[in-house]
Every structure is written in C-alpha cells, then in structure tokens.
Amino acid sequence: MERYRFLLSGSGGQGVITMAILLAETASIQEGLMSVQSQSYGPEARGGATRSDVIVADTPILFPKVTQPNILVALTNEAAAKYLPLIRPGGLLLYDSELVQPGERIDAQRIGLPMYRATREKLGRTVAFNICVLGALVSLTEIVRLPSVRKTLEKNFVPAHHEANKTALGLGVELAKPHSWDRY
Amino acid sequence: MSKKERNISFVQGNEACVRGALYAGVKFFAGYPITPSTEIAEQLARELPRIGGSFIQMEDEIASMCAVCGASLAGSKAMTATSGPGFSLKQEAIGYAVMAEIPCVVVNVQRAGPSTGLPTKAAQGDVNQARWGTHGDHSIIAMTASGIQDVFNVTIEAFNFAETYRTPVILLFDEVVGHMREKLVIPPQGELPVVERLKTSVKVGVNYHPYLPREDGRLPMSDYGGEHRFHVTGLYHNIWGFPTENPDESHRLLRHLVDKLENRAHLLARWKEHHLEDAESVLISYGSSARSALHHVEGCRAKGHRHGLLELQTLWPFPKQLVREKTARARHVFVVEMNMGQITSQVKAVVDDPDNVFLINRLDGSLVTPSDIESIIRVVEGRGV
Numbered sequence: 001m002e003r004y005r006f007l008l009s010g011s012g013g014q015g016v017i018t019m020a021i022l023l024a025e026t027a028s029i030q031e032g033l034m035s036v037q038s039q040s041y042g043p044e045a046r047g048g049a050t051r052s053d054v055i056v057a058d059t060p061i062l063f064p065k066v067t068q069p070n071i072l073v074a075l076t077n078e079a080a081a082k083y084l085p086l087i088r089p090g091g092l093l094l095y096d097s098e099l100v101q102p103g104e105r106i107d108a109q110r111i112g113l114p115m116y117r118a119t120r121e122k123l124g125r126t127v128a129f130n131i132c133v134l135g136a137l138v139s140l141t142e143i144v145r146l147p148s149v150r151k152t153l154e155k156n157f158v159p160a161h162h163e164a165n166k167t168a169l170g171l172g173v174e175l176a177k178p179h180s181w182d183r184y
Numbered sequence: 185m186s187k188k189e190r191n192i193s194f195v196q197g198n199e200a201c202v203r204g205a206l207y208a209g210v211k212f213f214a215g216y217p218i219t220p221s222t223e224i225a226e227q228l229a230r231e232l233p234r235i236g237g238s239f240i241q242m243e244d245e246i247a248s249m250c251a252v253c254g255a256s257l258a259g260s261k262a263m264t265a266t267s268g269p270g271f272s273l274k275q276e277a278i279g280y281a282v283m284a285e286i287p288c289v290v291v292n293v294q295r296a297g298p299s300t301g302l303p304t305k306a307a308q309g310d311v312n313q314a315r316w317g318t319h320g321d322h323s324i325i326a327m328t329a330s331g332i333q334d335v336f337n338v339t340i341e342a343f344n345f346a347e348t349y350r351t352p353v354i355l356l357f358d359e360v361v362g363h364m365r366e367k368l369v370i371p372p373q374g375e376l377p378v379v380e381r382l383k384t385s386v387k388v389g390v391n392y393h394p395y396l397p398r399e400d401g402r403l404p405m406s407d408y409g410g411e412h413r414f415h416v417t418g419l420y421h422n423i424w425g426f427p428t429e430n431p432d433e434s435h436r437l438l439r440h441l442v443d444k445l446e447n448r449a450h451l452l453a454r455w456k457e458h459h460l461e462d463a464e465s466v467l468i469s470y471g472s473s474a475r476s477a478l479h480h481v482e483g484c485r486a487k488g489h490r491h492g493l494l495e496l497q498t499l500w501p502f503p504k505q506l507v508r509e510k511t512a513r514a515r516h517v518f519v520v521e522m523n524m525g526q527i528t529s530q531v532k533a534v535v536d537d538p539d540n541v542f543l544i545n546r547l548d549g550s551l552v553t554p555s556d557i558e559s560i561i562r563v564v565e566g567r568g569v
Contacts, residue, residue: 021365025194028367035194037365041304043219062479063554064364064472 004143005066006054009083010075012047015130019073020052022134022152023144027056030148036064049078056143071141072108073133074100075116084108092181094137109182111140113175119168128161128168135172140181146173191370197361198223198265200332200368201291202231204339205263207370208378210289211237212262214251216244216270219303220359221293224265245270249277249290256281256288257416259381259407261343265291268310269300271317278352279318280418282441285395285403287346287381289339291355293362294471296549305549306359308471311526314354315500321438323445325452326354326500330474332366337376338497341454344379349444350403356499358522360472360551381405386412395437396423401444446501453503456495457510459485463492465561466511467544468531469520470496472551477520479554480561491561499527504534516564517541522552 006023010016017039024037039052053066070091074080080095080102087093089107097112115132119125131153138149146169153165195203202224213228225241232239238255242248248264255262266274271292281288294310296302310317314326325345329338335357342353384404386392392412397403406412415425420434428434445452458478460466469477474495484491494510496503511517511531517540519528525543532538544560546552559569 021194024365028194029192035366038360039363043303062475062482063551064360064475065551065553067553067555 001058004054004056004071004141005069005088006056006071006073006137007051007066007069007083007086008054008073009049009051009079010073011078012041012050014050014075015127016050016073016075017041017052019130019134019137020054022131022149022156023137024054024056025156026144026148026152027054030151031144033058033144034061036061038064049076049082051079051083071137073137074102075133077101090183092140094133094140096133111176111179111181113172113179115172115175118171118175122171123164123167128164131165131168132172132175135169136176137172139173139176140179190372193368193370194365195332195368196223196363196365197329197332197335197357198293198363199227200335201265201339201355201357201362202227203368203370204336205289205343206231206235207336207373207376208340208343209261209380210263210343211235211260212252212255213238213264214240214242214248214255214262215264215266216242216248218245218267218270220295220362221265221267221270221291223362224291224293245273246277249274250280252288252290253277253281253284253286254408256286257284257405257408259405259410261287261347261381263289263291263343265293267293267295267303268297271310271313275313275317275319278324278354279320279322281352282318282322282324283418284416285350285441286352287343287350288352289342289346289355290352291339291357294356294358296547302549304359306472306522306551307547307549308356308358308473308522309524309526310356311499311521311523314356321442323351323442324354324500325349325351325445325498326356327454327498328356328358328471329497330361330471330495332361332364332368334497335361336368336370338454340376340378344377345452347379347381348402349448350405351445354500356471358471364472383407384412388412393423394425395421397440449501449503450505452498452501453506454497455503455506456497458482458493458495459490460492460494460510462490463514464490465492465516465518465565466514467491467493467518467520467557468496468507468511468527469493470499470527471521473520473522476552476554476557480557483554483558496527502527502530502534507531508534511535515540516561518544518557518561518564520544520552520557522546
C-alpha cells in the first residue's frame with residue numbers, strides 16, 4: 001500500500017492530538033496495519049498551534065515525523081497558513097469551512113466542510129468536534145473502516161460519551177459523502 | 185487477562201516505560217513531574233496503589249531521589265522519572281546510591297538544555313551528565329531505546345541490572361520516544377526474566393555485613409529497618425557500612441565501585457544491528473535518532489549503497505569492544521545524535537582512525553531527519569550535495 005502521512009493541525013484544546021491517537025490506534029490495533037503517532041506542541045495547555053503527525057503503512061515506520069503530508073487537516077487559520085506549504089502536490093487538504101479560509105496558492109485538493117457548525121447544531125456543544133473531523137477524514141481516505149473506528153472510540157471513552165461520539169462520527173461521514181479524494 | 189494472553193495496546197514511550205517497570209516489579213515511585221516525563225509519574229500514581237505499592241509526589245527532585253534510595257534500602261524496587269533540570273538536582277543522591285550501592289532506576293526523558301531549555305522539544309544532551317553528573321570517580325549504567333517495544337524491554341533490563349549489580353541505572357529516553365505512540369505487546373508475566381532482590385541468608389541475631397561480597401561478588405541485602413541492624417553512609421565505608429579512612433579499605437571500595445561495571449561492559453552491552461555485514465559506511469546512533477539513521481540506511485540499501493547501522497541501547501559503560509569490532513572494516517563512521525558529539529567523542533577514542541568518525545547532529549529541538557543524514561554523508565563520501 002501507499003504510505004499515508006497525515007499532518008493534523010489546529011489549536012490546543014480542539015482535540016487534534018486525541019483525533020490523531022484514535023486514527024493511529026484504529027489502524028494499528030483494529031486493522032493490523034503499522035502506525036506511529038507523534039506530536040509537536042508548545043508549553044500552553046490551551047491555545048497555541050498544535051500539530052500531530054500520523055503515519056500509516058504496511059511496512060515498518062522508522063522516521064516517525066511527517067515532513068511532507070499527503071493529507072493535511074487544518075482547524076485554524078494559523079495552522080493552515082503554517083502547514084499548507086508542506087503539503088505534497090496532489091495531496092488532500094481537509095479544513096473546517098467556518099473556522100478556516102485557506103489561501104489559494106496550493107496544488108492540493110481542498111475540501112472544506114462545516115464540521116464545527118454541524119457538531120454545534122446537532123449536539124448542542126462542540127466537544128466532539130474532533131470526532132466529527134475524524135469521521136470526515138476516514139470517509140475521504142478510507143484508510144480504516146468505520147466499525148473499527150467505533151470500536152476504538154468505545155474502548156477509549158467512558159460510556160457516557162459513546163452516543164455523542166457516534167453521532168459526531170456519523171456527522172463527519174455524512175458531510176464528506178458528496179466529496180471524494182481524487183488521487184493520482 | 186488470562187495468563188497466556190498478550191496485552192496489546194497503543195501507547196506512548198512513557199507508558200511503555202511504566203508497563204516495563206510494573207512488569208519488573210516496581211513498588212515505589214517518588215518524583216516531581218516535569219515535561220516530557222510527566223506521563224510516567226501520572227500513570228504510576230494510578231497504578232502503584234492498585235498493587236500495594238507507593239507513589240509520592242515530593243517537594244522537589246532532590247527529595248525524590250533521596251526517597252527512592254530509602255525505599256530501595258527498605259526492600260522495594262524503586263524508581264523516579266524526570267527531565268534535564270530535575271536530573272541535575274538528583275545528581276547528589278545518585279552519587280549516594282552509587283556509593284551505598286542502592287539498586288534503583290532513574291528515568292531521564294531528555295529535552296533540550298541547558299537549564300529549562302526547550303521543555304517540549306527533543307534533544308540527547310544529557311549523555312555525559314548520565315555518566316559524570318555526580319562527582320567523584322565511579323561507574324554507572326545508562327540505557328536507551330528507539331521504539332515503544334524496546335522502551336518496555338530496556339526498562340525491565342534496567343531493573344534487572346540495578347538489582348544484579350546494586351547500582352543506579354539511568355534510562356536516557358528523549359522527548360520523541362517518550363511521547364511517540366506505537367503498538368506495544370506485553371508478554372505474559374514470567375516470559376521475560378525478572379531479577380528479584382538478592383536477600384541475605386544471615387539469620388536474625390547474627391551479624392550481617394552489608395558490604396561483604398559473596399563468592400560471586402554480589403552483595404546480598406537486608407531490608408533496612410528489618411531483621412538486621414546496619415549502617416549506610418555516603419562516606420567511604422568498611423564491610424559493616426561504617427565510615428573508614430583506612431587507605432586499603434578506601435582503595436578497595438573505589439576499585440570495586442568502578443570495576444563491578446567497567447569489567448562487565450561486554451555483559452552490559454545491549455544493541456541492535458542492521459546491514460553491518462558488508463557495510464562500507466557504518467552509522468552509530470541511539471534513541472530516537474536511530475530511527476532516522478535506520479530510515480536512511482534502508483533507503484541507501486534500496487539504491488545499492490552499502491550503509492549499515494549499529495544502534496546502541498547501552499551507552500554506559502560505553503561498549504568499546506563492540507564499537508571497535510563493528511566499525512573495523514568501515515571506510516567511514518557516522519555518529520547520529522542530537523547533541524554536540526557526546527557519543528562521537530567516545531567512538532573517536534576507541535577506533536583506529538578517529539579522523540574517519542563524523543558527527544551528524546541537530547540542535548534545534550527537532551528530530552534529526554533522514555535528509556539531514558543523507559546530505560552530510562554524501563559530502564563526506566565525496567558524492568557531493
């Protein structure tokens with residue numbers, strides 16, 4: 001298989017790192033693939049730019065960082081501005097259409113979805129925003145299967161959050177449905 | 185979990201270290217949380233009370249290290265975890281553990297220094313501090329790892345070495361390995377060897393000499409505050425543990441502290457090797473940098489370049505013989521590390537041609553990349569940038 005190099009970025013508190021862990025854990029534990037997740041962050045607990053790298057492959061992953069992502073997720077303008085120049089030509093940019101206005105000059109497919117608004121309207125709060133993004137990401141890349149993601153979510157969260165997570169994941173999948181990643 | 189079942193999880197290096205420590209039988213942790221090692225304290229705070237162990241968050245790192253010494257003397261397998269600034273503070277009590285021969289494990293998840301440095305960024309600048317951070321002639325064991333499964337294994341090994349040789353063992357991880365997540369497979373208890381505390385067979389009421397070696401050189405212990413009364417000190421001491429200024433006893437003690445590890449460097453050496461059989465260029469690396477080095481080596485092999493990697497897991501005592509052997513036929517030797525050449529200088533000291541040893545490093549808090557490595561090697565090999 002081709003290597004999937006994800007760079008997930010946003011601001012501290014949005015759940016970027018959690019989303020990355022869930023994705024990588026699903027690939028590694030549920031799908032039997034190899035994955036490595038790492039992160040780069042500043043000293044802030046909230047705010048500040050957050051970045052997490054996930055590599056998924058079927059051969060051993062040595063260098064654990066992503067230098068040129070083929071999938072970039074940007075959840076703030078700051079993150080988009082910082083990481084857009086890194087994306088591989090032909091790569092995919094997934095961004096939140098309410099929070100991010102990405103620049104024009106990139107040779108990548110851009111898919112903007114109102115994930116933040118959808119989470120807020122459907123669930124009344126935005127705590128599961130990252131799970132909605134995960135749903136869209138999984139739907140567009142098809143790197144792991146949705147039932148596998150649901151298993152990981154149930155394993156990692158207390159039962160009180162299962163329903164909201166399932167809803168948020170489904171929201172992301174629905175939003176991404178009309179789109180597809182046109183790979184070379 | 186049934187006895188035979190393997191526990192598979194997706195965890196950080198810091199959690200793998202905790203799992204390894206628990207597997208090895210750790211019962212006591214004292215520490216002061218610091219990035220990027222905090223998860224070790226956090227998880228042991230949850231796990232140790234569940235198994236009847238103790239977790240204490242102390243007022244600082246000095247007290248933490250002293251508490252670890254006390255707990256170990258009293259019979260518990262004990263550890264602490266910190267990063268650069270805390271490691272500096274622990275040095276005095278690490279020296280005490282060396283002198284009093286107290287088994288313990290000190291984890292340093294390295295970040296960029298000196299001082300508070302770059303708290304959330306990676307570096308490997310504490311290699312020499314692990315060796316010579318505490319004053320006076322002594323020897324010490326320091327180990328490291330580049331992947332999550334290796335962190336687990338090396339942590340168990342660290343506890344085994346600490347118990348076998350009655351010494352502090354330093355685990356020098358780094359921010360990348362500490363925070364990176366990968367799959368971890370924990371084998372059933374009993375599958376990996378665990379060295380238990382060697383207790384004295386001297387009966388209650390009979391004189392016990394805490395520093396009288398057995399035939400094989402090992403020093404059986406008695407839980408402090410338990411069946412035997414004995415003295416422990418940081419001063420030069422005799423077989424009773426009482427201070428001595430006798431030149432013969434002083435000489436013998438220092439030689440013992442140094443020789444018990446330096447003479448066993450070959451037994452303490454742990455390493456991994458990749459494509460060394462016919463390698464013209466040998467890379468030497470350790471910790472997270474070794475991942476970048478191996479990435480480079482595998483890429484080179486695909487293009488027909490004969491590069492190989494020696495990944496060191498034991499840094500101290502420095503495995504001189506191993507490095508000499510593995511580099512004997514190399515045209516060039518490259519040491520990949522994230523400091524100003526702390527292991528490079530060791531390598532230069534043991535090879536026949538030190539001018540053929542080149543440092544490939546990175547000092548900006550980022551993990552050295554395979555392309556950093558590639559560009560330097562191309563120049564040295566005369567292939568141009």
